[in-house]
Amino acid sequence: MTVKAEAARGTLTYSRMRGMVAILIAFMKQRRMGLNDFIQKIANNSYACKHPEVQSILKISQPQEPELMNANPSPPPSPSQQINLGPSSNPHAKPSDFHFLKVIGKGSFGKVLLARHKAEEAFYAVKVLQKKAILKKKEEKHIMSERNVLLKNVKHPFLVGLHFSFQTADKLYFVLDYINGGELFYHLQRERCFLEPRARFYAAEIASALGYLHSLNIVYRDLKPENILLDSQGHIVLTDFGLCKENIEHNGTTSTFCGTPEYLAPEVLHKQPYDRTVDWWCLGAVLYEMLYGLPPFYSRNTAEMYDNILNKPLQLKPNITNSARHLLEGLLQKDRTKRLGAKDDFMEIKNHVFFSLINWDDLINKKITPPFNPNVSGPSDLRHFDPEFTEEPVPNSIGRSPDSILITASVKEAAEAFLGFSYAPPMDSFL
Numbered sequence: 001m002t003v004k005a006e007a008a009r010g011t012l013t014y015s016r017m018r019g020m021v022a023i024l025i026a027f028m029k030q031r032r033m034g035l036n037d038f039i040q041k042i043a044n045n046s047y048a049c050k051h052p053e054v055q056s057i058l059k060i061s062q063p064q065e066p067e068l069m070n071a072n073p074s075p076p077p078s079p080s081q082q083i084n085l086g087p088s089s090n091p092h093a094k095p096s097d098f099h100f101l102k103v104i105g106k107g108s109f110g111k112v113l114l115a116r117h118k119a120e121e122a123f124y125a126v127k128v129l130q131k132k133a134i135l136k137k138k139e140e141k142h143i144m145s146e147r148n149v150l151l152k153n154v155k156h157p158f159l160v161g162l163h164f165s166f167q168t169a170d171k172l173y174f175v176l177d178y179i180n181g182g183e184l185f186y187h188l189q190r191e192r193c194f195l196e197p198r199a200r201f202y203a204a205e206i207a208s209a210l211g212y213l214h215s216l217n218i219v220y221r222d223l224k225p226e227n228i229l230l231d232s233q234g235h236i237v238l239t240d241f242g243l244c245k246e247n248i249e250h251n252g253t254t255s256t257f258c259g260t261p262e263y264l265a266p267e268v269l270h271k272q273p274y275d276r277t278v279d280w281w282c283l284g285a286v287l288y289e290m291l292y293g294l295p296p297f298y299s300r301n302t303a304e305m306y307d308n309i310l311n312k313p314l315q316l317k318p319n320i321t322n323s324a325r326h327l328l329e330g331l332l333q334k335d336r337t338k339r340l341g342a343k344d345d346f347m348e349i350k351n352h353v354f355f356s357l358i359n360w361d362d363l364i365n366k367k368i369t370p371p372f373n374p375n376v377s378g379p380s381d382l383r384h385f386d387p388e389f390t391e392e393p394v395p396n397s398i399g400r401s402p403d404s405i406l407i408t409a410s411v412k413e414a415a416e417a418f419l420g421f422s423y424a425p426p427m428d429s430f431l
Contacts, residue, residue: 093164093166093173093175094166094168095168095171095173095398097117097118097119098115098116098117098118098124098126099115099116099118100113100114100115100126100394100398101113101114101115101116101380101394102114102382102385102389102390102394103389103390103392103393103394104125104180104382104385104389104390105125105385105389106389106392107129107240109129109130109133109134110127110128110129110130110133110171110172111127111128111395111398112125112126112127112128113125113126113128113394113398114126114178114180114379114382115175116379123178123379124163124175124176124177124178125160125176125177125178125179126173126174126175126176127173127174127176128171128172128173128398129171129172129173129174130170130171131167131170131171131172132170134172156209156212157235157364157365157366158205158206158208158209158212158235158236158237158238159209159212159213159237159238160176160177160179160229160237160238160239161176161177162174162175162176163175163176163177176239177237178379179229179230179231179232179237179239180231180232180374180376180379180381180382180384180385181229181230181231181232181233181234181374181376181384182229182230182374182384182385183225183226183227183228183229183230183384183386184202184225184226184228184229184230184236184286184290185224185225185226185228186384186385186386187230187372187384188225188289188290188293192293193289193290193291193292193293194290194291196291196320196321196324197371198290198371198372199287199290199291199324200324200354200355200357200358201358201368201370201371202228202236202290203283203286203287203290203355204355204358204360204363205235205236205363206223206228206236206238206283206286207283207346207349207350207355208346208360208363208364209236209238210223210238210279210280210283210346211345211346211349211350213279214276214279214345214346215346219275219276219278219279220238220279220282221278221279221282222240222260222263222282223238223263223279223282223283223285223286224260224262224263224282224285224286225286225289227239227240228286230370230372230374230384231374232374232376233366233370233373233374234370234371234372234373234374235366235370261302261305261306262285262295262297262298262305263281263282263285263286263295264306264309265277265278265281265282265309265336266281266309266310266334266336267336269306269309269310270310275336276341276345277336277339277341277342278336280331280339280340280341280349281331281332281336281339283331283349284296284327284328284330284331284332285332287324287327287328287331288328288332291320291324291328292317296314296328296332297309297312310334314328314329314332316328316329321354323352323353323354323356324354326352326353326354327340327352327353327354330352331349340352
C-alpha cells in the first residue's frame with residue numbers, strides 16, 4: 001500500500017527511472033539522425049504511418065528543391081555546361097597536406113576530422129564528404145550551397161569560417177575553423193537545462209548570426225543545438241550550412257521540406273511557402289529547450305509531435321521570467337505573419353525586452369564574458385566531443401592521394417558534378 005501510494009504521488013521508482021532513461025536514449029538517437037534517414041525509419045512504422053499528418057508529410061520526404069522533383073529530369077549537363085560557383089581551384093591543396101588525427105563528427109555524407117596542416121602546423125576541422133553518397137541522394141545542390149554560404153561569411157564572429165576547399169576524384173574537403181568547446185547539444189545533455197542569463201547570452205549570439213545571414217538574403221533553416229558549437233572561450237559558433245537557402249529577399253519565400261523533426265515550423269509541416277521567419281521559430285525552439293530541457297511540443301511519437309506542432313497551444317511552466325515568456329510566445333507563434341520578426345526581422349528580436357540587458361555592440365565584439373568557459377587546454381583537448389566520434393578510428397582512405405584511386409565511370413561523373421567547388425582565398429588574406 002505504501003509503495004503504491006508513493007508511486008501515485010510521483011516518487012521516482014526503479015521502473016520509472018528505467019522508462020526515463022529509455023526516453024532519453026531514444027531522444028538522443030533520434031536527434032543524431034538526419035531528416036531523410038528519420039523519415040525512412042518512420043515510413044516503416046505502421047502505427048505512425050496511419051496518422052494523416054505523417055501520411056501527408058511522407059509524400060514529400062525528400063528535402064529537394066522544386067526543380068529537382070521533375071518527373072522527367074533533363075540529362076545531366078556536360079562539363080562545359082557546369083556553372084563555376086566561385087574562384088578557380090587551388091591546384092596545391094591535397095589530402096596529404098594534413099595529418100588527420102581524430103574523428104570529431106559524422107553526418108549523412110561523411111565525417112568531420114581534427115587535422116593538423118603539415119606545413120603551417122595549424123589545426124583545422126576538415127569536413128570530408130563522399131561524392132558518391134551525395135550524388136546518390138541528389139544532394140549536390142545543397143553541398144554547393146553550403147560552400148557558397150561559407151564563402152559569404154566574411155567576418156562574422158558567430159559563424160564558422162572556411163579557410164579553403166578542394167576535391168579529389170571521389171571526395172570533397174572543407175577546411176574549416178576548428179572549434180573545440182563542444183556542441184550546445186552536448187552541454188544540454190550533461191546539464192539538462194540552463195539558467196536564464198546563460199540562455200539569454202547564447203540566444204543573443206545565435207540571433208546576431210541569423211540576422212547577419214538574413215542580411216545576405218540567406219535563410220539558415222536547420223537551427224538546432226547540434227549545429228551550435230561553443231568556441232574555446234564559450235562563444236557561439238554556428239556551423240553546417242547544408243540546408244541554407246540563398247537569394248531569399250525580405251518578402252521572399254521558398255517551399256522545400258527540410259529541417260529536423262523537433263524544430264519544423266508549422267508552415268513547413270503544412271507544405272506552405274515559408275520565409276526567413278522560419279529561423280525565428282527555430283530560435284524559439286532552441287531557447288525553449290535551453291530553459292526546459294526538451295524542445296517545445298516534443299513527443300517520442302513522431303505523429304503526435306507533428307500534431308502538437310500544428311495544433312497544440314504553447315504551454316510554458318511558471319519558472320521563467322515574464323520577458324522570457326513573452327519572447328517564447330512571440331517566436332513560437334504558429335502563424336508566421338504574426339511571429340516576432342515577421343515585420344522587421346532581426347531588429348524586432350534585438351529590441352525585445354528579454355534582451356534589454358544585452359549591449360549588442362559589446363556582444364558582436366566579444367566584449368561580454370561568456371557565462372560558461374569550456375576550459376580547454378589546447379587543440380588536442382577533446383573532452384567536449386562525444387566519445388562516439390573520437391573513439392572511432394580515422395579511415396585510411398581520408399588522406400589518400402587522388403593518384404592512388406582507380407578512376408571509374410561513377411567517379412568521373414562525381415568529379416564533373418562538383419566543378420567549381422574548390423576554393424582558395426586571395427593570398428593577402430593569409431597575411
